[in-house]
Amino acid sequence: MQSYDVLVVGAGAAGVGIGCALQELTLTPNQWLIIDRTAVGSSFRHWPCEMRLITPSFPGNDFGVIDLNAVTPHTSPALSLAAEHPSGPDYARYLCSLAEHFELPIRTDVSVTAVEPADDGFIVRTTSEPLHARLVIWAAGEFQYPRTTGFCGAEQCLLASTVSSWNHIMGTDPIIIGGYESGMDAAIHLARRGMAVRVIDAGTPWDTIDTDPSRTLSPYTQERLRALPNGALTLIGETRVERVVTVAEGYYVFTNHHPVPLFSAMAPILATGFAGSLSSPAIAPLFARRDDGYVVLTTEDESTITPGLFVVGPNVRHDDLIFCFIYKFRQRFAVVARAIGQRLGLPTDGLDWYRERGMFLDDLSCCDTTCAC
Structure with missing residues (x-):
């Protein structure tokens, strides 16, 4: 059985984004792996062809304003795609370019069937082979898990x-x-x-x-x-x-x-929203739930009942804060990466520039959405 220090499940915006942050920890390629059940950016590839990202992209990085749809501090979908509101396939192309540029260790066509806590981490059952990991980051998204119930018929x-x-x-x-x-x-x-x-x-x-x-x-x-x-x-x-x-x-x-x-x-x-990947039987029992159904997480986005299991992406909630947009949930990549680095005894100073560029939100008390007009 192959064993890793870190296993990331999902190669969409959250998976690729946390992958780029993990690269700052100087993990070696054989220490970690990203898996996806189909391909990099798969959910975006399945969007209706007319659908566009509703948040606008603009290359303001040089002036300290990171493109709202970027998942790293130093890239811009607006620049690479020449689009203000990219289509799903376009955005998948942006994610693929990041995966290639940062040489992320990604294995596709691997579907997770179960995540089982073990004494020394987790056994992740997949459609190909079981994998062992000390730490697991769940980065699967929402689009492929639509809400299909709620009324008869x-x-x-x-x-x-x-x-x-x-x-x-x-x-x-x-x-x-x-x-x-x-x-x-x-x-x-x-x-x-x-x-x-x-x-x-x-x-x-x-x-x-x-x-x-x-x-x-x-x-x-x-x-x-x-x-x-x-x-x-x-x-x-x-x-x-x-x-x-x-x-x-x-x-x-x-x-x-x-x-x-x-x-x-x-x-x-x-079109009543998405149940999200955390509703999957493969992972759902490993989290406590809030009254509204969302999972309970620690301040480092770790399961409160399954240590070593982290969440990144649109499923993250803290009190009444909703991290459903890319520009929101990307703020937590460095928080999770720092926790991973500390857990593995790796230096985390490579993440400092995430904070310098405004992509390191570990103080949630500053999230004030009040506008004067």
């Missing part, structure tokens, strides 16, 4: 995350369940094609004003919504879907607020 809906292009969707009267970013992105592209789009959400995210962009629609999405013709979208807020029923003519969507169900000849599009 949800399985009859079309998952937004499985659509390769919104131009392939045929019909005239789509109903989209979920009004946050993925739902609104679908709504915008379908409305641009002249469809009469209805969006249902339990809240009213399109009206929410919050200084934390994780709790409201991005400016990029709001701008695109304003550009649509009047009447292109029907927004149905404060409404919970209770069930979806299939009939010969199409689909009825029953809600808690409308005595008459909504009808569409098309399968409703389900």
Whole structure:
């Protein structure tokens, strides 16, 4: 059985980003490994071809303002891709260039089936062979783990995350369940094609004003919504879907607020977010859970019940702080890398420049999202 000091699971933005930070610890190639069940940047490769990163990229690194979509302090997707809002495949290309440039030890086509704590670390069962690791960093993301439950008949809906292009969707009267970013992105592209789009959400995210962009629609999405013709979208807020029923003519969507169900000849599009990879049976039992379902982590993003198991990426939460965007969760790479270095007895001064460039957030009390206007 091959044995490593550190095993990173996932080669997306989080996996490649933490990998670049780990390189600062002077780990040798045989001391650590990144594995992914498909390929580097796989989730981004599966985005609908029209989807773009909602956070803008701009090469401000020379002036101390790191590109919002960069996962290292000294790179810029805007510069390498010549795009302000890169597509999924473009961003995967950026991640691949980092993996190659930094010579990250990545093995693809390796799917994890179980993570088992052992006396000297972990046994990670995979579809190829078991691996041993003293420390494990879980860096798998969310996009490939959509939320598929919540009401009766949800399985009859079309998952937004499985659509390769919104131009392939045929019909005239789509109903989209979920009004946050993925739902609104679908709504915008379908409305641009002249469809009469209805969006249902339990809240009213399109009206929410919050200084934390994780709790409201991005400016990029709001701008695109304003550009649509009047009447292109029907927004149905404060409404919970209770069930979806299939009939010969199409689909009825029953809600808690409308005595008459909504009808569409098309399968409703389900865009209610992501359960995340930490819901996988392979890893879920190794974490304590908060009341909202997210995992409980230490100040170094380590499991509170399984020492040696760390998390990086959009699944990280601390109190009411949400690290779902790249520019947010990248702030914790150096925190985890420092903990790994200290655990292995390696020098961590190579991470100092992460702090100098504003990518080392270990004091969460400074996360004040208050804006004057």
